[in-house]
Amino acid sequence: MNWKKFLIHALCSTIISCVAALIFNSFYHAWVADFSRIINSVSIFAVYLFMNLFYSFAYMIGEMWKGEKSHPWVNVVLAILTFASIFFMFLVRLPLDIPNPELFPGLAVPLLLFPLIGFYTLLPFFKGMK
Amino acid sequence: MKRTKIIFGFLVLLSISAYAAVHSIYWTVKDDTYEIKFSGKKITGNFKGLKANIIFDEAHPEKSKLSGMIDVNTINTGNGVMNKEAKDEDALDVKNNGTINFVSSAVRKTGTGYEAEGELTIKGISHTIVIPFTLEKTGEDVTFKGHFSINPKEYHVDKVNAKQRRDMPDKINVDISVPVK
Numbered sequence: 001m002n003w004k005k006f007l008i009h010a011l012c013s014t015i016i017s018c019v020a021a022l023i024f025n026s027f028y029h030a031w032v033a034d035f036s037r038i039i040n041s042v043s044i045f046a047v048y049l050f051m052n053l054f055y056s057f058a059y060m061i062g063e064m065w066k067g068e069k070s071h072p073w074v075n076v077v078l079a080i081l082t083f084a085s086i087f088f089m090f091l092v093r094l095p096l097d098i099p100n101p102e103l104f105p106g107l108a109v110p111l112l113l114f115p116l117i118g119f120y121t122l123l124p125f126f127k128g129m130k
Numbered sequence: 131m132k133r134t135k136i137i138f139g140f141l142v143l144l145s146i147s148a149y150a151a152v153h154s155i156y157w158t159v160k161d162d163t164y165e166i167k168f169s170g171k172k173i174t175g176n177f178k179g180l181k182a183n184i185i186f187d188e189a190h191p192e193k194s195k196l197s198g199m200i201d202v203n204t205i206n207t208g209n210g211v212m213n214k215e216a217k218d219e220d221a222l223d224v225k226n227n228g229t230i231n232f233v234s235s236a237v238r239k240t241g242t243g244y245e246a247e248g249e250l251t252i253k254g255i256s257h258t259i260v261i262p263f264t265l266e267k268t269g270e271d272v273t274f275k276g277h278f279s280i281n282p283k284e285y286h287v288d289k290v291n292a293k294q295r296r297d298m299p300d301k302i303n304v305d306i307s308v309p310v311k
Contacts, residue, residue, distance in 0.1 A: 090209075091209070091211075092209065093207070093209045093212075096167070096175065096206055096207075096208050100210075101206065101207075101208055101209050102213060102214065
């Protein structure tokens with residue numbers, strides 16, 4: 001089992017999804033609302049690193065189980081988990097001095113999808129790699 | 131000519147002192163730094179959108195008159211879904227009752243500060259309440275601070291969450307801090 005492949009995949013995916021997220025966050029900040037006290041470059045990087053390491057770990061377990069044949073099933077599980085996590089964004093309670101909390105899911109929900117998009121985007125580059 | 135100047139100067143001094151006396155009774159909310167917070171079991175939040183008329187004389191509190199109006203649409207619980215539900219018909223019913231009002235009928239001095247007795251109106255239902263408050267002075271900064279509790283069910287604010295039918299607690303604490311000038 002080449003764990004380095006999964007680690008590099010997770011790190012590369014973290015970087016590209018962070019870049020996309022920071023661009024989206026800056027536009028949201030400028031045009032819609034400022035939630036920079038909650039969502040900023042540090043929190044985005046930390047959450048994305050955790051999510052991508054989790055995705056890599058899931059693929060690693062899948063490949064240990066059934067090799068690359070496991071990928072479609074791992075994809076389905078990760079997609080379901082990511083979709084379910086979206087609903088938690090509607091339950092988040094922000095500090096009371098932050099106005100317009102109803103606009104928070106508009107930022108947080110798309111951001112939650114970026115790591116999986118980044119991970120899937122890079123997946124073909126790492127397929128078959130030993 | 132000299133006598134005219136003296137009379138004019140006297141009149142100016144008189145008008146300045148009259149203004150100072152009036153200003154110490156009539157207060158206006160200083161800026162947006164005021165806080166109107168509420169808290170109860172599983173509920174916290176605040177309101178903005180305060181409009182207040184404050185006539186308060188420390189020397190003669192019985193001559194004072196306090197009134198305030200809060201725009202219910204400005205409620206913030208920190209969660210967008212809860213904000214929307216707080217405005218629903220079973221909760222604060224913003225559609226039919228957009229403001230919360232208080233008008234004092236008597237202001238008294240107490241051992242620890244003052245208290246204002248008056249009508250609190252929520253959802254168009256009025257009850258007499260007593261709000262204990264203090265007047266805190268730090269340099270030139272003056273702040274009215276008060277704390278009281280209400281039973282929201284007395285005002286037919288029955289549900290926290292109209293859809294899930296979660297009951298409102300029997301007691302909501304309200305903390306008010308209003309800087310004035």
